[in-house]
Amino acid sequence: MTAFLEILMAALxxxxxxxxxxxxxxxxxxxxxxAKKPKQLFSFGFFITEFSVVASILVYVAELFIKDTSWGExxxxxxxxxxxxxxxxxxxLVIWFAARKWFNSLKRYVHxxxxxxAALGCLFMNSINAGSLVQRILFALSxxxxxxxxxxxxxxxxxxxxxxxxxxxxxxxxxxxxxxGIIAMIIYVSKI
Amino acid sequence: xxxxxxxxxxxxKEGFLTGNxxxxxxxIIAPAVAAxxxxxxxxxxxxxxxxxxxxxxAICSFxxxxxxxxxxxxxxxxxxxxxxxxxxxxxxxxxxxEFLGLGIxxxxxxxxxxxxxxxxxxxxxxxxxxxxxxxxxxxxGYASSIIxxxxxxxxxxxxxxxxxxxxxxxxxxxxxxxxxxxxxxxxSALYRGLVSYAVRKGTRNDSLS
Numbered sequence: 001m002t003a004f005l006e007i008l009m010a011a012l013x014x015x016x017x018x019x020x021x022x023x024x025x026x027x028x029x030x031x032x033x034x035a036k037k038p039k040q041l042f043s044f045g046f047f048i049t050e051f052s053v054v055a056s057i058l059v060y061v062a063e064l065f066i067k068d069t070s071w072g073e074x075x076x077x078x079x080x081x082x083x084x085x086x087x088x089x090x091x092x093l094v095i096w097f098a099a100r101k102w103f104n105s106l107k108r109y110v111h112x113x114x115x116x117x118a119a120l121g122c123l124f125m126n127s128i129n130a131g132s133l134v135q136r137i138l139f140a141l142s143x144x145x146x147x148x149x150x151x152x153x154x155x156x157x158x159x160x161x162x163x164x165x166x167x168x169x170x171x172x173x174x175x176x177x178x179x180x181g182i183i184a185m186i187i188y189v190s191k192i
Numbered sequence: 193x194x195x196x197x198x199x200x201x202x203x204x205k206e207g208f209l210t211g212n213x214x215x216x217x218x219x220i221i222a223p224a225v226a227a228x229x230x231x232x233x234x235x236x237x238x239x240x241x242x243x244x245x246x247x248x249x250a251i252c253s254f255x256x257x258x259x260x261x262x263x264x265x266x267x268x269x270x271x272x273x274x275x276x277x278x279x280x281x282x283x284x285x286x287x288x289x290e291f292l293g294l295g296i297x298x299x300x301x302x303x304x305x306x307x308x309x310x311x312x313x314x315x316x317x318x319x320x321x322x323x324x325x326x327x328x329x330x331x332x333g334y335a336s337s338i339i340x341x342x343x344x345x346x347x348x349x350x351x352x353x354x355x356x357x358x359x360x361x362x363x364x365x366x367x368x369x370x371x372x373x374x375x376x377x378x379x380s381a382l383y384r385g386l387v388s389y390a391v392r393k394g395t396r397n398d399s400l401s
Contacts, residue, residue: 022369023369024222024226024369025221025222025225025226025369025372025373026222026300027222028221028222028225029218029219029220029221029222029305032218032221074277074280074281075277076299077273077276077277077299077302078270078273078274078277080273080299081266081269081270081272081273081302082270084269085266085269085270088262088266089262089266092262111261111262111265114265115265115269115303115308116303116308117222117300117303120299120300120302120303121222121296121300124296124299124300125296128296167381168384168385168388169381169382169384169385169388170377170381172218173216173217173218173380174376174377174378174380174381174384175377175381176218177218177221177373177376177377177380178373178374178377178378180373181370181371181372181373181374181376181377182370182374184369184370184373185370185374188368188369188370
């Protein structure tokens with residue numbers, strides 16, 4: 001039970017105190033887009049998690065072959081894009097064959113989740129940290145779930161942030177970024 | 193004014209002012225907030241961004257539109273990653289310290305929204321000659337706004353710019369991530385206010401004349 005609680009606390013810390021949006025700003029633009037429609041939160045969150053986790057495994061395998069070469073670090077961005085591309089195509093094919101009637105509604109989320117800073121940033125950070133496969137998968141999971149939490153935190157106040165009560169110059173993007181900045185500040189102070 | 197001049201002026205206004213990627217549209221935020229902490233890092237970031245984005249957009253304009261969307265997007269990002277590998281080598285020779293200081297935010301520019309989104313929704317819907325001009329203004333608009341942002345941050349954090357003392361007080365916390373978010377919000381609001389005022393004034397002058 002204690003071990004379970006420790007894992008739970010570590011997972012909570014990973015998606016709150018070490019949330020990539022609030023500690024690295026990775027995926028902020030995607031977050032601002034997702035927060036406009038809270039209904040898409042789980043779809044986006046699911047696909048970003050899937051892309052991060054599966055592509056992390058692929059990059060881990062690829063790194064076994066390239067890490068000792070002199071050009072390994074140089075070609076890493078190409079390897080990451082190839083890994084995301086493979087997951088992208090496989091995901092679309094799986095949806096097409098397994099759930100064709102939802103294909104048209106789901107493909108939009110897949111398109112937007114494939115090549116964004118959250119998924120790509122996860123792959124780069126995993127490579128820099130050079131952790132084990134399990135550590136990489138856990139980190140990728142924390143990115144996806146953390147992204148969902150960040151989107152939820154922004155979406156609950158999105159209507160207020162875009163309402164006419166906010167001065168025109170601040171309405172929408174500037175005040176949303178200010179809001180994210182204040183949450184990031186709270187997390188920064190909590191970690192001290 | 194000739195048609196060409198009007199179109200150039202329109203592209204210039206859109207890329208720099210009304211559609212400014214960072215300060216108006218709020219896209220490609222992470223590198224600005226996290227990596228553009230001073231003038232030199234902002235300059236390095238803007239050089240990488242300009243080269244990777246513009247070369248990719250220009251090369252990928254030859255990708256046939258008949259290909260399915262999925263394949264097109266994969267090709268765009270794959271070309272961007274290859275261009276980045278070359279730009280990385282160039283930057284390691286040109287300004288190695290500043291480039292390495294950008295960390296993962298430099299390769300993250302491979303999937304920036306001008307490549308993955310604006311290409312399909314805006315650039316490739318125009319004729320290639322005009323598209324190259326419009327993309328150029330969008331790229332330069334982002335680069336100039338990130339340099340402006342980095343310069344303001346530099347001055348506020350250290351009170352100096354290029355060795356000259358400018359401010360009697362400093363705000364060191366603006367180097368942090370949350371400081372970057374808050375400063376970006378303030379600079380963006382000021383920018384949008386000024387652009388909106390300029391557009392209103394322009395419209396008023398037009399109607400009077």
